[in-house]
Amino acid sequence: MAEETTTGVGVLASGGGSNFEALARACKDGRIPGAKIRVLVTHKRGVGALDRAVRLGIDSLVIEPSDFPDRTTYYERVAMEMEQRGVEVVCLAGFLLKVEPQFIHRFAGRILNIHPALLPKFGGKGMFGHHVHEAVLTAGEKESGCTVHLVDEEYDHGATLAQARVPVFPEDTPDTLAARVLIEEHRTYPEALRTFIRGMNKETP
Numbered sequence: 001m002a003e004e005t006t007t008g009v010g011v012l013a014s015g016g017g018s019n020f021e022a023l024a025r026a027c028k029d030g031r032i033p034g035a036k037i038r039v040l041v042t043h044k045r046g047v048g049a050l051d052r053a054v055r056l057g058i059d060s061l062v063i064e065p066s067d068f069p070d071r072t073t074y075y076e077r078v079a080m081e082m083e084q085r086g087v088e089v090v091c092l093a094g095f096l097l098k099v100e101p102q103f104i105h106r107f108a109g110r111i112l113n114i115h116p117a118l119l120p121k122f123g124g125k126g127m128f129g130h131h132v133h134e135a136v137l138t139a140g141e142k143e144s145g146c147t148v149h150l151v152d153e154e155y156d157h158g159a160t161l162a163q164a165r166v167p168v169f170p171e172d173t174p175d176t177l178a179a180r181v182l183i184e185e186h187r188t189y190p191e192a193l194r195t196f197i198r199g200m201n202k203e204t205p
């Protein structure tokens with residue numbers, strides 16, 4: 001019988017952490033075979049993602065940029081904490097800090113992000129949270145959705161791994177649209193991670 005490889009996953013989040021929880025639940029219930037979330041890292045205290053980590057029994061760390069002289073040393077620490085816990089794949093889940101190049105190189109081709117729109121539209125600097133949904137509504141789009149992509153040195157730019165679409169209704173507000181997109185995020189991110197890890201480990205289907 002083939003031995004199952006365990007792939008360590010680290011999650012970086014800034015806020016509520018619902019995508020972190022979706023990934024964690026999918027890892028726990030076997031929808032992402034062999035994947036295990038080793039640690040959640042946030043850059044501030046008191047965020048919802050940390051409460052979710054406690055409830056889910058997942059190790060979590062708060063690493064604050066203000067405790068470091070610069071972002072280079074900050075990300076060195078984040079990378080070290082992740083590597084010490086066996087993290088091979090990093091998932092950004094509502095992580096609002098810009099990820100520095102040396103962190104990207106350290107986990108080259110193994111950092112995923114989810115964006116709440118259909119990239120390449122509505123991505124780039126300043127396009128996060130409600131700004132994205134406001135822009136979609138202002139542009140009069142008939143559909144929106146989410147994109148899981150690899151992270152490179154440009155905002156919202158790396159190769160797309162998965163997308164899901166939702167309709168935009170005339171009566172939508174940024175909040176109603178965000179809620180519809182978020183449901184798809186929770187389904188799409190675990191599926192994309194599963195496919196990514198399967199490819200990484202060259203599993204047979």
Ligand code: GRF
Pocket residue numbers: 013015016017018019020093094095114115116129182185
């Ligand atoms: C999600 O909409 C995600 O696409 C974006 O930030 C939001 C995070 O939500 N990058 P949560 O913290 O996962 O609930």
